[in-house]
Amino acid sequence: MSRPRLMNRRPELLGNAIFDGYDFGLQLQFVEGANRLLLERDGFYMRRSEHPLYRYWRLPKGKLLAELDLLFHSLIELVDGRYAESWKSFCQKLEAAQASPDRQAFTWGLVFRIAPLAHGGILLSGDYHPGMVAVARRMRGIFLGQSRSWRIDASAELVRSNLILELGLSEEQFEILDTVQELLSDGTVAPVESITRISLGGPAQEQVAKASEDETSADVYLAAVPSIERTEYTDAQIEKALLSYSLLDHQPAGIRHLLQRTSALLADDMGLGKTRQAVIAAAIRAGDRPILVVTLSSLLINWQREIQVVYPDAVVALQVFDALAKWMVINYERLGDYVLQADHFVVMVIDEAHRLKEPTAMWTRHGFDIAAKVPSRYLLTGTPVLNRETELHTLLRLSGHPVGQLPLKEFCEQFAGSPEFRKDLRDAIGDWMLRRRKDVLPGLKGKQRQTLSVALSEEERRQYDRIRLEDRPIFARLGALRQFLEQVKVRVIMELLAELDIEDKVILFCEFKETVSTLRELCEVAGYGCVTLMGSDSLAKRQKAIDKFQADPDPRVFIGTTSAAGTGNNLTAANYVMFLGLPWTPGLQDQAEDRAYRNGQLRLVVVKIPLVENTIDQKLWQMLLDKRQLAQDLIEPDPVTESKAALAETLVACATAWT
Template identity: 30%
Template sequence: MPVLARAVREVESRAQRGALNHDQRTRFQVIGLLVREERNRVKADTEITEQSRGEQLKRLDGVATILAKTATRDPSLFLLLGDEATPTDEARILRREMLAAAGLAPAPTETPTDEGEVAPVAERRIVPQSVISRQLSNPFMAPDFSNAAPRESGPGRLSTWELLGPLFTSFEKASDGAPSCMQLPEPTFLMTPSGRELMKHQAQLVEAAAAGHRTFLLADEPGLGKTAQALLAAHAADAYPLLVVAPNVVKTNWAREVEMWTPGRTATVIHGNGDTIDGFADIVVINYEVLDRHVGWLGELGFRGMVVDEAHFIKNKSSQRSQQVMQVAERIRKRAGRPLMMALTGTPLINTIEDFRTIWQFLGWIDEKKPRSELMTALEQTGKTPLDHGFYGAARQAVIDRGIVRRRKVDVAADIPARRIADIPVDLEGEVGRSIAEAERKLVERMLRRYDTGAAAKAEARSSAISDTIDADLVRRVATWEREDNQNSKDEENVFAMMRRIGQAKAGLAADYTAQLARNVGKVVFFAKHVDVMDAAEASFSQRGIRYTSIRGDQSKAAREKAIDGFMNDPEVKVIVCSVTAAGVGINLQVASDVVLAELSWTDAEQTQAIDRVHRIGQDKPVTAWRIIAAQTIDGRIAELIDSKAGLAARALDGSDGEIGSSVDVQLEALVALLADALETRTG
């Protein structure tokens, strides 16, 4: 208990200062798992008295209460404690450490491996009974090598060159105005098996699959029907059984889309251990969070196609989810030769061009170190090396021809009305406004002190006077230290806590503006990042007699669908209050044409995903996203940075001549700007 008590207080204290980082979220999950295990142990212990049992359970309830209060600040934490939440290797290691600190031995199934890692718990790797039945029904199911992938070619002219860096750079250097889209054939049909009519851009991709193309990075802008295209491509390629890996919030939507677009095919959705799935289904849908339990049999079932939805989820190649996706994909490739492999994402680039790396690797275009056979052959055929003029344009096209498909709404869906983002500046008045200004002042002063210390140290090392010129390199290093420093005292807030406080302060003002829109123009979608901002907005709507529904991270599937249905179909429901993380993907809210962004996202991609819940096929009105900006605060600076980051995808994928935003994240750039402004003011 002392170990749990210390750990939960640490997490609680950190959550009070701002959003939990990855390590603290892992600690939160491990505490929850240990509380659950300890409760079961105490209840089953026959050697303790009832009084002792009651005392121990009461103390455990205290820890659980602190966890619950912490999770109310960020509802996504509840997902870490659900039945489908799978502990990462980091969580298993931390659990062992906490057990050791408490003087307890880990379970025999969690002994360290030779590499010092903790082996996955045995019962996590399971095979559902219906899958066993399918395997037994055809025990001689052999790999299909009829369409085997080409063998890796021998050493060529480019075999000694490092090519991955130049390939990524080729998308940054592209300046010919050409979008990133492979040549697609003209469609020979526009009608689906279900009798629905396809748009031309959708039918073109399906035609390419029917003609034999087997790898696609489908990066159409959100709202252009990527799910339908993937399902119909699988139908055209006869890529069954088909595996779909998707975020938890959209996996049931895939089953509905199967019925809509390919009604002759059966779909099954894996929940938890997969006890209820149909092992004989044509399409198997699984979410990232439970993939590790099913990696074994998924690689052996005989899939002839694999779709990864919201593929930017795997951009971190060292993450467990990325490694599991890669493992399954490679085993499918070995068994099926040339399976249909599709990565779907409207936002493939979040921060840097290298976000492409893991997606290209999933598709089989590259491996860890070099291009694979087909791409290498295409590069050899250009007759150029990275030192030759024209290499980057030719290399970029060689990658695009492997299957990048990127279309913009303005080009292929002209009937979808335009969208715009309008900033609404608001003043934070009173004590709240003054406290936020004071917090920002303290943040800047803290960075100035660090800068001065660093500048003095550099001057001493060089035996010179401190320069009056601003040291840009030192500014960036100080900003990096500030961003990564989680040891700030309680009276000095970091940038994450400050943005949360600004969001809380804007909540009422954003709700007021939403209420005006609801009364004057009709239905409105309200987006926020934090649960307390959502709570404040909902309270405001209730006071005004405005009916609303809500989408949150801790909702059940039934509650989520009821909320969406109420907003879409009930004319009395004027507002839907949405969590950016819980509702940013997988839902269609075209019944509204106005979106209120009460809090700023840290990336343009997240902001775009939210707006595109409304701006998509089926929308018949111009869409306006009203972005609430706190004037005279860091809020305005972050809005500018988010807008500048939008240039990355525009240049790399859409052929725009605009500048590409920096590859570093918005948090760092915001801190750099704050410190640079303060230094210029001081020296000016």
């Protein structure tokens, strides 16, 4: 006999409960007068329909549990029998939520901003979350009430890593300024004096007094790495070993540079085949023994493909330890899992090695722990210096170079702060770092940068000024202004796309994923085939977009965020690159441009950079030029080349007015 249906069954007062370790989310039926009870306990109602917990009440754990019985009975009195709920069932739902916490329950839409400070540490600001407060307190942060931000004596990468571990955030939820900042007396920040300032107006601020040397310490524990030594390989032996490989004219010298040292930096321009050179050098050096490759998450598949192009039968393990595999390819976040297996490897290849510039970052510490036990360590990066000379110190230390063994203070006194000191540093590391520019590729037709002047309309100027003068911390306003200017440039970019020839393909770089979505919609309406790439995309989805853009003539527009699409990918199908927003360092800009300008490109690459008049755009561009000069002092091989490059940069930076 079937079970009788219960008609007119009363719904439960508490439909669902969720807990993230700090706050509860309660899905309650509507009860007249309940709002007051919940607001008295610092409750917050989720009104945004796009929020995953739409129509939930969010209450702090302490406020809810302190007087839970009183709250429950007060709600039951208001319900007056319309909903079914017992004290036992109410408590069971809360206990079940506590037993299975969801740390991401209330992280939707959160954005945190991190600014490095000139005299050490960072400034953390952004949306409120108790987990962020807990992380800041654990890291002995100091809260600055006026700017609603935390000053923390740690690196940006370490703070970000701790927040990701605590709250399960994605990289898209962070805005990180690579420019060194000064903390002002009101808790706001500004770029240091040696770099062009970005001022948003308002009264002048007094600088905070520098911390004394007794109050701060730059000493960081990192495992001791063996000193660099020369290997047994002769030029003749290497030449013989390379006879069976098909290489470009400049690549044997790069392989020889790696093989003849137990550790070295290959700093070739992007697109010259650093990966291919490192694969061959590592394979020769390792013989039949295992190799560890460390790279970015987005480049794991690229490395697997490159290894198997050179060695089709190679066994490559991605993100797992496989004792039978010769090649193990992992991302930086997985380094900690391989510390105990470090003795297993004879060669360690560190791709995009500038990611290890911060000695306090957890993956840097794990990288040193592994490197200390691996006989040969090859570092690869086209941008060894992003902001300042000290970024080379950690890489030199990781290699076992004598200059890297100097205390950081002594290193700065000898090699930082002036073109003459930077030349001394370049001379000191000349044998360790090999860098070639793209002029070694005779097939490349060249690259031109063109800045385009954009004028705001009257209404756009009013919106810009409103954001600029809002009563918010400068960091928040700066991010909002950059996002607004990206949206302004969308109309300029669409006009530029209309002028392109049917054979042209273009890469559009944005700093904000909302701009990517806007451009995709407009391209679809205009009939331009397009693909997109953002940080939230899976590895498979990313590779599918890249392969389609490269092989299929239909998608003519590739749209991506600089952080996700600006490194590692081969996009030589494009002969135009356009920036709606600028990254914070010239190295990141160069890497993004060189997705198109690399080996395999058969056409002139034109880079178009719209700059909005009388805005932070122009100051950011000047800041990039300042940083570019610093990097050129360190990594360009001779002053004549530097002068020619600077002259060429000036000549191609033509300003064409857009209204």
